[in-house]
Amino acid sequence: MDILAQAKKMSQQGRAIFHMEVGEPDFPTAGSIIDAGIDALRQFKTHYTPALGIAELRNAIAEYYDRKFSVKIDPQRVIITPGASGALQLTIACLLDTGENMLLSDPGYPANRNIAEVLAAEAIAIPVTAESHYQLNAELVAKYWNQKTRAAIVATPSNPTGTLLPKKQLIELCQFIDQNKGKLIVDEIYQGLVYDADDYTALAVSDECFVINSFSKYFGMTGWRIGWMVVPEDYVGAIDRIAQNIFLAPPTVSQHAALTALKKETQIELDARRDEFKRRRDFLVPALEQLGFEIAVKPQGAFYIYADCERFTDDSFSWAKQLLNEQGVAITPGIDFGTYQANKHCRFAYTQSLEILEQAVDKIASFIRR
């Protein structure tokens, strides 16, 4: 956040900044989705909807899983939320009481820990390495599981590492957590942004997981604040009650626009964007390796590269600040994602055009060689 604020300030002062810290697609929302939002407004779709979302969208999401993954789910289990953020808040509020805990990976998406803490619950961070693809596995979870543990959360592809949770690893996690009467939360927000690997959903493996998703990333709708989750049948009522109190309803216009996002025709445009992200990854991974960064697991999804920068520094936060000040390149230091080996890692986001990424790499090279 410090780096982001500093980068913004420098931009405002007229300096050219190479933004490799931004966690959202550079593409604007697709035109057809915007038109659908405008149409919804013109038709005065401006009132509250049910707390769980409009039936049309819940049905369309169930159909989407069938079309994309051949997984059949009851639309009643689909809950529309204000972004994956809303889904995470509802899920964690539903599963954890005061003093209980959930397990998560370090490095991992930082908000989960904070949401648990707001609820006077606890997040137990488990250090993960390249050995488990920077993901939790059954063995690690077993080591940290205690009497107060109610859940574990994973993200596949992951932020900040861009790595996938191998399906076998997911199956073993589900088995362990089921046996221990907990719940696995699977954040699939980067689904659709998967390169040369099988894109799968945890719903194909188990009906007992809480599966979180969003229109933010693959669908390019970050500002519309719209996401969803699929929960085990028994939890729909509880989530409905919490949603009624916390959010009342997800944004109405965004729900109508999201219907168009799910259409097959829109998907063609979104897949072309995914291919562009892949081209950027294919450029950036070897370019960074050539500069001397170590990338222990090739990222197969999202738009992030988690790189070991120990060769250049033992304090990635100060290093990132210097890189920004001297060369105008903004990256995210490891400390944003946890504490484990955070000082020797940083995250590069490829949410800029190839041309800009090429220039940024030249700037980083000059910084390293200075």
Ligand SMILES: Cc1ncc(COP(=O)(O)O)c(C=O)c1O
């Ligand atoms: C892993 C992960 N989960 C959830 C979110 C929240 O996204 P949103 O609320 O925009 O859907 C993000 C955002 O960057 C993320 O990286």
